[in-house]
Amino acid sequence: xxxxxxxxxxxxxxxxxxxxxxxxxxxxxxxxxxxxxxxxxxxxxxxxxxxxxxxxxxxxxxxxxxxxxxxxxxxxxxxxxxxxxxxxxxxxxxxxxxxxxxxxxxxxxxxxxxxxxxxxxxxxxxxxxxxxxxxxxxxxxxxxxxxxxxxxxxxxxxxxxxxxxxxxxxxxxxxxxxxxxxxxxxxxxxxxxxxxxxxxxxxxxxxxxxxxxxxxxxxxxxxxxxxxxxxxxxxxxxxxxxxxxxxxxxxxxxxxxxxxxxxxxxxxxxxxxxxxxxxxxxxxxxxxxxxxxxxxxxxxxxxxxxxxxxxxxxxxxxxxxxxxxxxxxxxxxxxxxxxxxxxxxxxxxxxxxxxxxxxxxxxxxxxxxxxxxxxxxxxxxxxxxxxxxxxxxxxxxxxxxxxxxxxxxxxxxxxxxxxxxxxxxxxxxxxxxxxxxxxxxxxxxxxxxxxxxxxxxxxxxxxxxxxxxxxxxxxxxxxxxxxxxxxxxxxxxxxxxxxxxxxxxxxxxxxxxxxxxxxxxxxxxxxxxxxxxxxxxxxxxxxxxxxxxxxxxxxxxxxxxxxxxxxxxxxxxxxxxxxxxxxxxxxxxxxxxxxxxxxxxxxxxxxxxxxxxxxxxxxxxxxxxxxxxxxxxxxxxxxxxxxxxxxxxxxxxxxxxxxxxxxxxxxxxxxxxxxxxxxxxxxxxxxxxxxxxxxxxxxxxxxxxxxxxxxxxxxxxxxxxxxxxxxxxxxxxxxxxxxxxxxxxxxxxxxxxxxxxxxxx
Amino acid sequence: xxxxxxxxxxxxxxxxxxxxxxxxxxxxxxxxxxxxxxxxxxxxxxxxxxxxxxxxxxxxxxxxxxxxxxxxxxxxxxxxxxxxxxxxxxxxxxxxxxxxxxxxxxxxxxxxxxxxxxxxxxxxxxxxxxxxxxxxxxxxxxxxxxxxxxxxxxxxxxxxxxxxxxxxxxxxxxxxxxxxxxxxxxxxxxxxxxxxxxxxxxxxxxxxxxxxxxxxxxxxxxxxxx
Numbered sequence: 001x002x003x004x005x006x007x008x009x010x011x012x013x014x015x016x017x018x019x020x021x022x023x024x025x026x027x028x029x030x031x032x033x034x035x036x037x038x039x040x041x042x043x044x045x046x047x048x049x050x051x052x053x054x055x056x057x058x059x060x061x062x063x064x065x066x067x068x069x070x071x072x073x074x075x076x077x078x079x080x081x082x083x084x085x086x087x088x089x090x091x092x093x094x095x096x097x098x099x100x101x102x103x104x105x106x107x108x109x110x111x112x113x114x115x116x117x118x119x120x121x122x123x124x125x126x127x128x129x130x131x132x133x134x135x136x137x138x139x140x141x142x143x144x145x146x147x148x149x150x151x152x153x154x155x156x157x158x159x160x161x162x163x164x165x166x167x168x169x170x171x172x173x174x175x176x177x178x179x180x181x182x183x184x185x186x187x188x189x190x191x192x193x194x195x196x197x198x199x200x201x202x203x204x205x206x207x208x209x210x211x212x213x214x215x216x217x218x219x220x221x222x223x224x225x226x227x228x229x230x231x232x233x234x235x236x237x238x239x240x241x242x243x244x245x246x247x248x249x250x251x252x253x254x255x256x257x258x259x260x261x262x263x264x265x266x267x268x269x270x271x272x273x274x275x276x277x278x279x280x281x282x283x284x285x286x287x288x289x290x291x292x293x294x295x296x297x298x299x300x301x302x303x304x305x306x307x308x309x310x311x312x313x314x315x316x317x318x319x320x321x322x323x324x325x326x327x328x329x330x331x332x333x334x335x336x337x338x339x340x341x342x343x344x345x346x347x348x349x350x351x352x353x354x355x356x357x358x359x360x361x362x363x364x365x366x367x368x369x370x371x372x373x374x375x376x377x378x379x380x381x382x383x384x385x386x387x388x389x390x391x392x393x394x395x396x397x398x399x400x401x402x403x404x405x406x407x408x409x410x411x412x413x414x415x416x417x418x419x420x421x422x423x424x425x426x427x428x429x430x431x432x433x434x435x436x437x438x439x440x441x442x443x444x445x446x447x448x449x450x451x452x453x454x455x456x457x458x459x460x461x462x463x464x465x466x467x468x469x470x471x472x473x474x475x476x477x478x479x480x481x482x483x484x485x486x487x488x489x490x491x492x493x494x495x496x497x498x499x500x501x502x503x504x505x506x507x508x509x510x511x512x513x514x515x516x517x518x519x520x521x522x523x524x525x526x527x528x529x530x531x532x533x534x535x536x537x538x539x540x541x542x543x544x545x546x547x548x549x550x551x552x553x554x555x556x557x558x559x560x561x562x563x564x565x566x567x568x569x570x571x572x573x574x575x576x577x578x579x580x581x582x583x584x585x586x587x588x589x590x591x592x593x594x595x596x597x598x599x600x601x602x603x604x605x606x607x608x609x610x611x612x613x614x615x616x617x618x619x620x621x622x623x624x625x626x627x628x629x630x631x632x633x634x635x636x637x638x639x640x641x642x643x644x645x646x647x648x649x650x651x652x653x654x655x656x657x658x659x660x661x662x663x664x665x666x667x668x669x670x671x672x673x674x675x676x677x678x679x680x681x682x683x684x685x686x687x688x689x690x691x692x693x694x695x696x697x698x699x700x701x702x703x704x705x706x707x708x709x710x711x712x713x714x715x716x717x718x719x720x721x722x723x724x725x726x727x728x729x730x731x732x733x734x735x736x737x738x739x740x741x742x743x744x745x746x747x748x749x750x751x752x753x754x755x756x757x758x759x760x761x
Numbered sequence: 762x763x764x765x766x767x768x769x770x771x772x773x774x775x776x777x778x779x780x781x782x783x784x785x786x787x788x789x790x791x792x793x794x795x796x797x798x799x800x801x802x803x804x805x806x807x808x809x810x811x812x813x814x815x816x817x818x819x820x821x822x823x824x825x826x827x828x829x830x831x832x833x834x835x836x837x838x839x840x841x842x843x844x845x846x847x848x849x850x851x852x853x854x855x856x857x858x859x860x861x862x863x864x865x866x867x868x869x870x871x872x873x874x875x876x877x878x879x880x881x882x883x884x885x886x887x888x889x890x891x892x893x894x895x896x897x898x899x900x901x902x903x904x905x906x907x908x909x910x911x912x913x914x915x916x917x918x919x920x921x922x923x924x925x926x927x928x929x930x931x932x933x934x935x936x937x938x939x940x941x942x943x944x945x946x947x948x949x950x951x952x953x954x955x956x957x958x959x960x961x962x963x964x965x966x967x968x969x970x971x972x973x974x975x976x977x978x979x980x981x982x983x984x985x986x987x
Contacts, residue, residue: 666844
């Protein structure tokens, strides 16, 4: 065993470049593997744990009216558990530590119900009227936190004492009061909490269970989980794609390195066998030289992936007050490490077994150079072409070792696929950010507040919005003006806040790509962002009831990349609301900075501040994603390039004698470089050409999945980012990648002493 | 006669700690001469040939060929020097398997920039004069040892080099083919070709060299030819 280990360690030392390539690719695969699997599992882990502990509700359904039949719905087919009916009302809470947006306040006597067992994390549960228990979100944090013993006002109707803080995995309420708290629980809404036999499609289950009942809205566990996971899940598809590409590269490179090592070490194998090494020991030597590198590299990669996931996971753990730093479970680390090690061992096993089976005599007598006449006809045909000699010879090289060339083609293919995929992804995400910020449509925004720091005692809503609007409209270059305000409200049946962005005047020009339906007209219509439809289970054509009691029909779906459920509607539908901001559209060719200067001058004396949208908008998530994509792309293409380098180095070393002959008859070092670079041209061309459709398809798959994870539907313009010339240029990256990989071996061959090369066998 | 090749105090070390392959060697070869360097295996004779060919560089001393100090040339300049000034015949022929006999001969001419047509014409002339006209389209694998070596000689001569180097040219062929090669080298020399031959075959050296030097343990010793 010691002899095997010594031989394997010696092989690693002897093949430092190959060992470095294997180490790099294994490290990268392990890191992306942990990141992908970790994000996938750990992003929902706090939610899943709390949901299981609390026997969380698969759906919280709000009914308008109803009595005995609501309780009876618990017996319907497909329902495995239920709690309620509980009286509920949407109400805003206010108190010493600020106000909270409206949310559902539910009358509930027990925390420990069969479904949605609430966890009281502070104080105690309700014992009677006059008390309120707050959800963790409603209680808030820091200086604005409400604590046990504080007094809060509910909807200006009742003053209640906070007796406890509780958490519900599926956020079934913002606060809970005693069921007999009639001054709070006004109205006729009831909440039922259900668990289903088939929770995978909770919307369909809700439809079945509430058929014939006066249901007005629901919140499903999947919607809450999507909300809790936030944007993390959107990272998963592309990180998974990079991880798979990395793993494939690992396997390919390991196969190539070990196969190359076996071929290059034929004589050594023969000598080792003649010294008494058994076939199993020979196999172990070749597997061992990969494992010696891959185990530490895998460990390091796992550690890097583990650490990289922490900042991304922090937001979900914050939502559940998980103590300590959030991290990927150690089982994931162990699983990925084991998987990577197993995979590369299996990849090494094929050529290693071949080494083990090789007869000693054959091993000693066979040289390193390609044996037989593989590809000789093609090589002869290429050599006979009226091309410069160096190019003709180079083009024929890949045909001497077709299997190795095929592996190199795949390495180039994977590298270029990564580039094509990443380029498209970055372009799409940039468009998402640009479209989401609406910079093109709304280059200027005028905030209804004084420029600079707010004066003492200043409160919003004191500015003369009509006067500001007139000034903006009168400004040369202005084409559109729309007053905008955004506020959180509730939607009956949906337990999370609903963001309402209300516009004064036409806002159909304001940069919201319409995906379905039409733009709203009048105060009773709205268009919804895709995330709102996904989270609330609402469809275009549905009518929703806002917390104010107003009914609004969703007539269209727009692209909006915000993280909240958002609807857009006319400000006339929200009485007493005035614009907080004016969105301004400009005529083409308008100098934005000059426009801003003139407008600021015109607004002097009014509490309004004009700013370029570009200076106020940024999308941190997209920036993080693009940064991560760029990093992974650089790493993967580097590894692919190293893979090419490794192959070309093996081939060049094998052909060193031939290169010596060519040098002896006058081939210059420059021509030798051309020869080596030509040898990868076809490989680069084929790899690049195959990679373009693959990267294109990967982008077409990953982006909608990423968007779907975030509850978004993307307009086609975000997917159509590849221009024909871009694809051609990206395909040409194959040649560039292959050429870069061949540079070092080319230089080595050019520098090689002809006399030494001629001595080589 | 002028010195065409001059080695002055040439030393070659392959390993800094080990003994030199050549130790302060002086040698001159006049234009039109045929010099045979003889010695046992490992004596340094092939090293000497490699230095003259510019395939390797001396550790110290000076190698001058046709007035050019090879030590000072870049690798590219050395390659050009080999292309036009020198032809080399190797023991194991070193023909390229994927090229026909004619293509092998044409190769140095094309590297030297000769047009394909002119190169082919020159190759056919050479192959014809060496009795290989009918074998011009054959690949090396289909040629006998003697035929391969004659193709190698043709390749070495295609650019009309003023110096022909031969490294054990009969070492890998049978006796009959060896005699053919010897006669070929002798005829070439009689036609004015300068030849520097490395061999341990005394018959070959006697048969075609005008002067013989012995090399042993890195040192040269002039031998008086019969």
